[in-house]
Amino acid sequence: MSHRPRGVGAALVWLVAASACGGRRPVEGVAEPRVEVSAESIRTPPPAAEPPTGAEPLHPVWRFLTEKYDADRDGRITAAEYGRGEASYARLDADQDGLVSAADFAPEWTGVPRVEDFRYGEGGPEEGAPAPGFTLTTTDGATVALADYQGEKPVVLVFGSFT
Amino acid sequence: MYLHEAHPVDGVLPERHDGNWLMGTPERGLLVEDPQTLAERTALARHCQEQMQLGIPFLVDTMDDAVNRAYAAWPDRLYVLDADGSVVYRGGKGPMGFRPDELAGVLTEMAEFYGR
Numbered sequence: 001m002s003h004r005p006r007g008v009g010a011a012l013v014w015l016v017a018a019s020a021c022g023g024r025r026p027v028e029g030v031a032e033p034r035v036e037v038s039a040e041s042i043r044t045p046p047p048a049a050e051p052p053t054g055a056e057p058l059h060p061v062w063r064f065l066t067e068k069y070d071a072d073r074d075g076r077i078t079a080a081e082y083g084r085g086e087a088s089y090a091r092l093d094a095d096q097d098g099l100v101s102a103a104d105f106a107p108e109w110t111g112v113p114r115v116e117d118f119r120y121g122e123g124g125p126e127e128g129a130p131a132p133g134f135t136l137t138t139t140d141g142a143t144v145a146l147a148d149y150q151g152e153k154p155v156v157l158v159f160g161s162f163t
Numbered sequence: 164m165y166l167h168e169a170h171p172v173d174g175v176l177p178e179r180h181d182g183n184w185l186m187g188t189p190e191r192g193l194l195v196e197d198p199q200t201l202a203e204r205t206a207l208a209r210h211c212q213e214q215m216q217l218g219i220p221f222l223v224d225t226m227d228d229a230v231n232r233a234y235a236a237w238p239d240r241l242y243v244l245d246a247d248g249s250v251v252y253r254g255g256k257g258p259m260g261f262r263p264d265e266l267a268g269v270l271t272e273m274a275e276f277y278g279r
Contacts, residue, residue, distance in 0.1 A: 154244060
């Protein structure tokens, strides 16, 4: 936390987490990966897709999945092998042929979102407005309520996720 | 505050540009399934916490994403709350609006206001 100014520590409660992605700065010359999504655009493959060739390197996600879930090593992951539910399996099955295989990670699916990227709007409480309360558990299993800090110290909230 | 996973293998994949993968190979350990239970979400948040070594508590949002919704926090965002529970600073939505430098400025002003 190199941005943490001197002398503030005692006045602050660092309530929450940071994101591996959150502090990321866009790499010059590389477009942001986010794709604008509408209900219609989901699962709409780009036209004139070439079939994968043997020379294509294995998609890292496909490699990850086969190593973890393809128990019989037949190059396909069945729903039973995957075992994480229909919805998640269906998202992996990009070509919707009912079976997760290397074809679902072929170049034709590059950039095609498999799930709507929900963001819960643009708003949130405005400056000067009361912060919505919450009671949550920590990674250590403790229960923490925002109200516990009210009247005590300022609070920094850092929202994010791992990837 | 750990929210909803941004780029799980069964979600919105960070796809490749110019043959380079933006994120994740099995070796780098950034490929994860979307957590389906609070226990899985907590385990992933704990893993993130260990990787990041930030030394601050990590809270985990509930599976209905209640706090994510209340703060429009997706995919990442910064807030500063005053001691009276009001919002002092609402950062932009990440990743482009996620500005630790703005946060530092707000905290410096607050420290001066409160007389350190």
